[in-house]
Amino acid sequence: xxxxxxxxxxxxxxxxxxxxxxxxxxxxxxxxxxxxxxxxxxxxxxxxxxxxxxxxxxxxxxxxxxxxxxxxxxxxxxxxxxxxxxxxxxxxxxxxxxxxxxxxxxxxxxxxxxxxxxxxxxxxxxxxxx
Amino acid sequence: xxxxxxxxxxxxxxxxxxxxxxxxxxxxxxxxxxxxxxxxxxxxxxxxxxxxxxxxxxxxxxxxxxxxxxxxxxxxxxxxxxxxxxxxxxxxxxxxxxxxxxxxxxxxxxxxxxxxxxxxxxxxxxxxxx
DNA sequence: TGAAATATATGTCCGAAACATATTAAATTG
DNA sequence: CAATTTAATATGTTTCGGACATATATTTCA
Numbered sequence: 001x002x003x004x005x006x007x008x009x010x011x012x013x014x015x016x017x018x019x020x021x022x023x024x025x026x027x028x029x030x031x032x033x034x035x036x037x038x039x040x041x042x043x044x045x046x047x048x049x050x051x052x053x054x055x056x057x058x059x060x061x062x063x064x065x066x067x068x069x070x071x072x073x074x075x076x077x078x079x080x081x082x083x084x085x086x087x088x089x090x091x092x093x094x095x096x097x098x099x100x101x102x103x104x105x106x107x108x109x110x111x112x113x114x115x116x117x118x119x120x121x122x123x124x125x126x127x128x129x130x
Numbered sequence: 131x132x133x134x135x136x137x138x139x140x141x142x143x144x145x146x147x148x149x150x151x152x153x154x155x156x157x158x159x160x161x162x163x164x165x166x167x168x169x170x171x172x173x174x175x176x177x178x179x180x181x182x183x184x185x186x187x188x189x190x191x192x193x194x195x196x197x198x199x200x201x202x203x204x205x206x207x208x209x210x211x212x213x214x215x216x217x218x219x220x221x222x223x224x225x226x227x228x229x230x231x232x233x234x235x236x237x238x239x240x241x242x243x244x245x246x247x248x249x250x251x252x253x254x255x256x257x258x259x260x
Numbered sequence: 261t262g263a264a265a266t267a268t269a270t271g272t273c274c275g276a277a278a279c280a281t282a283t284t285a286a287a288t289t290g
Numbered sequence: 291c292a293a294t295t296t297a298a299t300a301t302g303t304t305t306c307g308g309a310c311a312t313a314t315a316t317t318t319c320a
Contacts, residue, residue: 025155026308034251037260044267054250056243064308066269088266089316101260108255111248113186118245120184121164125238130167130231156277174298194277196300218297219285 027055028068030111033096033104036078040095043069069094077103156190157183158198160241163226163234166208170225173199199224207233 031053035046043066050059060068072078077100083093096104161183165176173196180189190198202208207230213223226234 028308034255038258042267043269047267054247054254056247061309063269063271063310066267067308070269085266087317089268091267108252112252115245115248115252117184117186118241118248122238122242122245124184125164128168158277172298173300177298191278193279193281193300193302196298197277200300215297217286219299221298 026057026060026064027053028060028064029072030104030107031055031060032065032068032072033077033100033107036094036096037101037104040093042083042091042093044091046094072100075099156187156194157185158190158194159202160234160237161185161190162195162198162202163207163230163237166224166226167231167234170223172213172221172223174221176224202230205229 031050032046034053035041035049041049046069047062047065050065069078069080073080073094077097078094079097080092080094083091085091161180162176164183165171165179171179176199177192177195180195199208199210203210203224207227208224209227210222210224213221215221
């Protein structure tokens with residue numbers, strides 16, 4: 001909770017907490033889909049590129065990414081195949097399906113709607129003098 | 131998960147899911163603080179006015195509101211006292227403390243930052259041709 | 261040879277909040 | 291007046307996402 005950092009008066013940490021809006025909101029799904037739209041990638045690679053997607057909150061955990069990938073495949077949003085790289089262990093390369101592309105579009109529309117709502121909040125906050 | 135509604139092809143329900151960005155993100159704290167900034171109110175009243183705050187996602191559960199109120203009081207963001215109304219049972223009226231007012235300002239700044247990030251996402255999405 | 265990096269995967273735990281139910285008191289209705 | 295509904299606050303239980311930790315295999319590097 002925010003209390004911990006609030007007690008030390010660590011404003012930066014607090015900001016992070018509030019940008020994140022609490023636990024459990026890592027935007028894992030849209031991050032993965034967004035990166036895969038640029039082209040196929042394997043899990044570890046996705047992990048590394050996760051930060052390139054401008055979405056709020058801290059970056060997701062490794063385990064969460066792999067688990068999400070399998071769930072996305074079950075849903076048919078991505079497909080995968082094992083490939084053998086010249087160096088290093090086997091890689092499971094994922095690519096976006098057309099269904100996945102549509103899902104990403106849906107996320108994007110939701111985000112657009114969300115921005116509008118948040119802007120109304122900000123306007124209202126400013127207009128109602130404290 | 132989204133799967134349920136996705137299977138029936140219910141786009142509206144899907145949108146709701148994605149606006150909400152998954153479970154566990156009800157913005158309960160900022161909603162409460164925002165309403166209390168307008169003046170003191172008791173829990174049941176807050177419940178009813180919850181929808182007046184333009185924040186994304188479905189409205190929070192009754193139980194969640196009361197529990198959150200007690201946690202907010204523990205944190206010193208609100209204070210409460212029992213009052214007896216002419217009609218109906220006792221009411222526990224909450225009011226915002228100065229600490230609570232600061233917390234709301236923090237939320238607002240976080241939301242401002244979040245809007246900026248989300249806008250960058252939208253621009254990037256549009257710029258990277260599908 | 262042993263450590264570090266690459267890559268994927270699972271086990272366990274925690275916290276936020278839904279869903280359901282309990283409790284009290286007062287108001288309304290039959 | 292008894293029975294039901296509404297106002298108001300509160301708790302018990304469950305679910306679910308994701309953190310944190312750990313496991314496993316392979317390859318590279320010191």
